[in-house]
Structures are given as structure tokens and as C-alpha cells.
Amino acid sequence: MIFNPEHECMSTEARKKLQLANLKNLVxxxxxxxxxxRKKMDALGITSRDIHTLEDIEKLPFTTKDDLRENYPRGMLACPKDRIVEVHMSSGTTGKPVVDEYTQKDIDIWREAMARTLAGGGCTKDDIVQNCYGYGLFTGGPGAHYGAMNIGAEVLPMSSGNTARQLMVMQDFGTTMLTCTPSYALYMAEEAAEAGVDLKTLPLNxxxxxxxxxxxxxRKEIEARYGMKAYDIYGLTEIIGPGVAFECEAQEGLHVNEDLFYPEIINPETGKHVPRGEKGELVFTTLTKEGTPLLRYRTRDITYFMDEPCSCGRTTVRMHRLFGRTDDMLIIRGVNVFPSQIEHALFGIEGTEPQYLIVVNRGDTHLDEVELQVEVKQEFFSDETKKLEALRTKIEGVMKSKLQIGLKVKLVEPKTIERSIGKAKRVIDNRKI
Incomplete structure (x- = not known):
């Protein structure tokens, strides 16, 4: 389903004209x-009069998370305070929180962006959406809620946690669509199996x-356990929350709502644009935000653009699913490794459970040592030791082949690795301690 064909299927020429006009107004x-x-642009000698084409965006300064923290709480506000109707912010676990302030127009834009997002996953006014993203200052819960309401769907505002109740409501109310983190979706599937609930018999699709x-x-693991289609969505508090980009039914890259958010891919070292189709750091400019609009925000997320036409009919640019973040990337003995690469290789090995933990230490020889803790199915711990050893050897071989580095694999029983009802913690890097 395409929620807004006028903007999602707009011609490239018309969209570029709209983007340029909004960029000039924003600057x-x-x-x-x-x-x-103003201080940043004065230092570069740049004003809106220097923006003649979209390519001129490279003349403008970047914005970083540190900039937002340094201007906490309201140093980035771009409108009178009495026009703000809602505030969201990050957790601030590594410093001052990042704040996003919304005017009523910003909320309306968010509703639109998230309606497009959920519609990309097949949501219609006939759906019952069980929203298990966290509510409160976190943007996940409210964003999905606004989008589903804008479509006209029925919303179950569950928030995260209380999994037994989630499963009860899922069965009793006939949930047809689920929204949450993928790690929590897997956790709910585990709990459902333990409680004897067959998710594949439910209306959830x-x-x-x-x-x-x-x-x-x-994704394949989630789809297999629920018997449903699992769609990737993307957003971040700094830009608006969820709703920046989303997968359609083709599941071949995420469509960027680029009439609302102008995307770039840069070399994270040089800050320069990379050739189209080349992997780099994702950067966004909020073209229509009023409360706390951002110019060239560096997300630290790694991806690339996909320009081929999509079978769904949308004309917006697509980005590949995230490979990871520049600040999450592990450099192991000179080799760049993203946790998602380990996950992808691991989930293809029969006998493993979809739960893992990467522990990085610096050994006595000052070389990096990586232990990959992997949950495996219970029968391996009830069977012969040689079967367990064979699985461990297989995992180590796959990792060596895929990642070009040696990992020490530790097999652990099911339910050993701590679960999360929000974002999963996959890496413990003791080298930084």
C-alpha cells in the first residue's frame, strides 16, 4: 500500500525542485x-544566497551529536518556545541527552512519515497494531502510534515489557501487525513457544x-517463528524519530521519505560525498522541521543508496539495510567488523539459537581476543560431547571464512544470554575499560 502517491511517486525533477526550495528556506x-x-555559517562565509543547486549542500556545515549535547537543553530551538507542543529525547546514557522539540506541524509531518512507513509494511485501516516500542521520551512508541492512527488502524499501545501480557493481548484482540525492536520480537517468540502459544495460528501476519x-x-528467523512478513524501518530521535525510511513489500532496501529528509552518503573520514552506490556514512537534513531542524546531521550509520526502480512504484531513493554504525564497528587486529556481519553468518548455522554476545578483550600479548558466546539448542547439551565440539568448530570455521579473523567460540545453553525488551546489547568491549 502506498499511503501518499503524490509525494512517494513524485517525479525526480519535481522532487528535486521541492527539495531545493525547502533547503534554501531552511538555511x-x-x-x-x-x-x-549562524556562527557555523559565518565561519564558512556561507548564506542561503550561496545555495543554487542541491549539490551546494556540500558547502554547508555538518551537525554532530556532540553539537546537540553541547546545546542542551534548548540551544537548537528554531522557533518561539510557545509553539512547541511535544518534546522527545534520547536516554543520555553516554552524556547529555539529545533533544527533539516538535511544533504541531512537526507532529503532523511525523504522523505522515510514519503512516507511509507502516503502510509500506502493509498496514491498512483494517489492521490491529500491537505497538511494543517504548512510550515516553523515547520516540519509538509515540511514532508508531501516530502513524497507525493516521492510517486509521486500531492501536494497542502496549509499550515494551510484560511479555506474558503481550501474548495474552495478541491472542485475545487478534493483533494483525506488530511493532517493536527485532530482538524483542525474537524474545516474545521464545516466550510464546515456552507458553505453548503457536504464533503461526494467530491473525498476526x-x-x-x-x-x-x-x-x-x-529477519528470516522472525518470519519463520511468526509465519509473517518482517519489515525493516529506520529513524532516529535527532531527525524526527521513526519514519525516516522504510521497506516496502519488495523488501529490497528502505525508501527514504526524501521530500521531508534530504539524504547524503559521505566518506566518514573526509566528509566528502562518495560515488553513488558506494558504502559510507548516512547524513540527513530535515527539510521541513520547525522546532529543532538540523542541517547535515551525521548519523554514524553505514549504508549505501540504491537507485534502481522499485517494483512497488515509489520513486524515492532507497538505502540498503544498515551495516552498522561507525561507533559500533569493531577493529579486530586491523580488520573492520560490524556485529551485524557476525549475526548474519551465525544465524545461517543450524543448531544455534538467535542469541549471541561478542566479548572483546586485550590479551597478555596486547593482541585483541574475541569471544563469541552463542546459545545453541538444548539437545546439543543433552547429546554427545563430540556433537557439541563439532558445532563449535563449524561456527569458528564459518566466522574465519566470512570475517577473515579468528574468534573463540563459547557455546552456552538456551536462556543463558541476557534478554532485552528494547535494544539488545550485543557487544562488550573491555578494551575501552
Missing amino acids: EKLYTDVPFY KGCFGAEPWSENM
Whole structure:
């Protein structure tokens, strides 16, 4: 389903014209109303009069998460405070939280972006959406809620946690669509199996999952356990929340709502644009935001653009599913490794459970040592030791082949690795301690 054909199927020429007009207005607004940006642009000798084409965006300054933290709480506000109707922010676990402030127009834009997102996953007004993203200052719960309401679907605002109740409501109310993190979807599937609930017999037939990187094989695992289609969605608090990009029924890349958010891919080292189709860091400019609009925000997420026409009919650019984040990337003995690469390789090995933990230490020889803890099916611990050893050897061989580094594999029993009702913690890097 295409929620807004006028904008999602707009011609490239018309979209570029709209983007350029909005970019010029944004630059003028930020220069006039936000001292932080005025100082940045003055240092570069740039004004809105220097923006003649979309390519001129490269002349403009970047914005980073550190910039947002340094301007906490309201240094990035671009409108009178009495126009703000809602505030969201990140957890702030590694410093000052990142704040996003919304005018009523911003909320309306968010509703639109998330309606497109959920519609991309097949949501219609006839669906019952069980929303298990967290509510509160986190953007996940409210974003999915707004989008489903905009479509006209029925929303069950469950938030995260209390899994037994989630399963009860799922059965009693006939949930047809699930929204949560992919790791929590797997956890619910585990709990359902333990409680004797066959998810495949329920009306639930689709889900939109995001807020953390997840691999193609993890998607297959979720789809197999629920008997449904699992769609990837993307967003971040700094830009608006969820609703920035989403998969359609083709499941071949995420459509960017680029009439609302202008995307770029840059070399994270140089800050320059990379050739189209080449992997790099994702950057977004909020073209229509009023409360806390951002110019060239560096997301730290790694992906690339896919320009081939999509079978769904949308003309918006697609980005490949995330490979990881520049700040999540592990450098192991000189080799760059993303946790999602390990996950993708691991989930293709029969006998393993979809739960793992990567522990990185610096050994006595000052070389990096990586232990991959993997949950395996219970029968391996009830069978011969040589069968368990064979599985461990197989996993180590697959990792060596796929990643070009040696990992020490530790097989653990089911339910050993701590579960999360939100974003899963997959890496413990003791080298930083």
C-alpha cells in the first residue's frame, strides 16, 4: 500500500525542485533563528544566497551529536518556545541527552512519515497494531502510534515489557501487525513457544521492526517463528524519530521519505560525498522541521543508496539495510567488523539459537581476543560431547571464512544470554575499560 502517491511517486525533477526550495528556506531560517548555525555559517562565509543547486549542500556545515549535547537543553530551538507542543529525547546514557522539540506541524509531518512507513509494511485501516516500542521520551512508541492512527488502524499501545501480557493481548484482540525492536520480537517468540502459544495460528501476519541494526538472517528467523512478513524501518530521535525510511513489500532496501529528509552518503573520514552506490556514512537534513531542524546531521550509520526502480512504484531513493554504525564497528587486529556481519553468518548455522554476545578483550600479548558466546539448542547439551565440539568448530570455521579473523567460540545453553525488551546489547568491549 502506498499511503501518499503524490509525494512517494513524485517525479525526480519535481522532487528535486521541492527539495531545493525547502533547503534554501531552511538555511535562511537556521541562520536567522539559531545562533549555533549562524556562527557555523559565518565561519564558512556561507548564506542561503550561496545555495543554487542541491549539490551546494556540500558547502554547508555538518551537525554532530556532540553539537546537540553541547546545546542542551534548548540551544537548537528554531522557533518561539510557545509553539512547541511535544518534546522527545534520547536516554543520555553516554552524556547529555539529545533533544527533539516538535511544533504541531512537526507532529503532523511525523504522523505522515510514519503512516507511509507502516503502510509500506502493509498496514491498512483494517489492521490491529500491537505497538511494543517504548512510550515516553523515547520516540519509538509515540511514532508508531501516530502513524497507525493516521492510517486509521486500531492501536494497542502496549509499550515494551510484560511479555506474558503481550501474548495474552495478541491472542485475545487478534493483533494483525506488530511493532517493536527485532530482538524483542525474537524474545516474545521464545516466550510464546515456552507458553505453548503457536504464533503461526494467530491473525498476526506482518511486523515493522527497527531501532537497532539487524541482519537478513535475523529477519528470516522472525518470519519463520511468526509465519509473517518482517519489515525493516529506520529513524532516529535527532531527525524526527521513526519514519525516516522504510521497506516496502519488495523488501529490497528502505525508501527514504526524501521530500521531508534530504539524504547524503559521505566518506566518514573526509566528509566528502562518495560515488553513488558506494558504502559510507548516512547524513540527513530535515527539510521541513520547525522546532529543532538540523542541517547535515551525521548519523554514524553505514549504508549505501540504491537507485534502481522499485517494483512497488515509489520513486524515492532507497538505502540498503544498515551495516552498522561507525561507533559500533569493531577493529579486530586491523580488520573492520560490524556485529551485524557476525549475526548474519551465525544465524545461517543450524543448531544455534538467535542469541549471541561478542566479548572483546586485550590479551597478555596486547593482541585483541574475541569471544563469541552463542546459545545453541538444548539437545546439543543433552547429546554427545563430540556433537557439541563439532558445532563449535563449524561456527569458528564459518566466522574465519566470512570475517577473515579468528574468534573463540563459547557455546552456552538456551536462556543463558541476557534478554532485552528494547535494544539488545550485543557487544562488550573491555578494551575501552
